[in-house]
Amino acid sequence: MLEKMDKDFVLQTYGRNYVNFKNGENATLWDENGLDYIDLTAGIGVVSVGHSNTRLTNAICSQANEIIHISNLFLIEPQAKVAKKLVELSGYDMACFFANSGAEANEGAIKIARKFGEIEDEPKRYKIITLEHSFHGRTITALKATGQEKMHNYFGPFPDGFVYAQNIAQIESLCDDHTVAVMIELVQGEGGVEPQDKSEIQELAKFLKSKNILLIVDEVQTGIYRTGELFASNLYEIEPDIITVAKGLGGGVPIGVIMTSHKDILQAGDHGSTFGGNYLSARASLEVLEILSEHKDSGDLDETFIYFESKLKQMVARYEFFQKEVGLGLMRGIRVSNDEILNKCVANAFLHRVLVLKAGRTTLRFLPPLTISKSEMDKGFERLFEAYDKI
Numbered sequence: 001m002l003e004k005m006d007k008d009f010v011l012q013t014y015g016r017n018y019v020n021f022k023n024g025e026n027a028t029l030w031d032e033n034g035l036d037y038i039d040l041t042a043g044i045g046v047v048s049v050g051h052s053n054t055r056l057t058n059a060i061c062s063q064a065n066e067i068i069h070i071s072n073l074f075l076i077e078p079q080a081k082v083a084k085k086l087v088e089l090s091g092y093d094m095a096c097f098f099a100n101s102g103a104e105a106n107e108g109a110i111k112i113a114r115k116f117g118e119i120e121d122e123p124k125r126y127k128i129i130t131l132e133h134s135f136h137g138r139t140i141t142a143l144k145a146t147g148q149e150k151m152h153n154y155f156g157p158f159p160d161g162f163v164y165a166q167n168i169a170q171i172e173s174l175c176d177d178h179t180v181a182v183m184i185e186l187v188q189g190e191g192g193v194e195p196q197d198k199s200e201i202q203e204l205a206k207f208l209k210s211k212n213i214l215l216i217v218d219e220v221q222t223g224i225y226r227t228g229e230l231f232a233s234n235l236y237e238i239e240p241d242i243i244t245v246a247k248g249l250g251g252g253v254p255i256g257v258i259m260t261s262h263k264d265i266l267q268a269g270d271h272g273s274t275f276g277g278n279y280l281s282a283r284a285s286l287e288v289l290e291i292l293s294e295h296k297d298s299g300d301l302d303e304t305f306i307y308f309e310s311k312l313k314q315m316v317a318r319y320e321f322f323q324k325e326v327g328l329g330l331m332r333g334i335r336v337s338n339d340e341i342l343n344k345c346v347a348n349a350f351l352h353r354v355l356v357l358k359a360g361r362t363t364l365r366f367l368p369p370l371t372i373s374k375s376e377m378d379k380g381f382e383r384l385f386e387a388y389d390k391i
């Protein structure tokens, strides 16, 4: 019934699993038949504090009882508080713009870079270098910024001015008089859970600073403690010009943020958003930041990383079709020998009621809630062993 309704009335842009989840608690979900699933995806890195987190739910409900939305033409108390908290926790001297998604945050970041290139220099600079295998979102410009040719098959003409580097080392040689910014993920997510080399990134940051070229770090997936610090940029010990944030920040409530140290480039009227950072999403994000910064400070987050990694190592040791574990923190993957086996890994996990993801063509990907418990990890991996013993 529901499956037919979905197929008849919803555009079929996703390869959907027809399971009807009814409720959840932390990293566990229950379907309409009361069967439990272990969620190692957190809704693609979104449900950072787990499903139906009591503190987040209470914050959302009490905010909804007061005000959900006014508009950005008025002061929004929780928005100012989230901005302050993001700046303080990051240690970066930045200010924030609020949007609704990762792609939208990246669009705004590109607008800041383009305006910077117009007002700073003659001739004006506009080129933005991104990496092959990157992912920056689905709007026309974010899609063009995404360095995957297969995603540029339709939808043209695209905006000009994007240049793709094969790797970090090649970026320097691609910079010319027209280059205004470089946009990268520090751990490529969709591209295959591929962390960049720290010293290479630090060298790049130094080079870009010397050329007055902006460094934009897309932290849509890596941000909000996913790799261990508030931002992967903190972990890599660099100071980007612009950071974009989305997925994990709202704990499931849509929000995107652009943070930048260039606080005066955008002036009144240059950019805007109807919904961005409204009372509901900002209040939710404030609570998420409080929950996760406490989780980090208590040492619990780092303990979870270590335990999760030990489980991944056991898996890699047990199956010959697994090559190695990759990634950082709770943004993890396992390289699989080929894509046919990878598809089986995802499908068999689902049959054994564990949710996992793919990334790139050969990476089994894990993005569990950062609050996942030890017993949920035990149960999840136990089921994965059963599932993969059959491959």
Ligand SMILES: *Cc1c(COP(=O)(O)O)cnc(C)c1O
Residues within 6 Å of the ligand: 100, 101, 102, 103, 104, 106, 135, 136, 137, 138, 185, 189, 190, 218, 219, 220, 221, 222, 246, 247
């Ligand atoms: C998911 C993702 C995006 C796009 O975010 P949306 O909220 O889907 O627009 C952009 N960049 C990175 C690195 C992502 O992982």
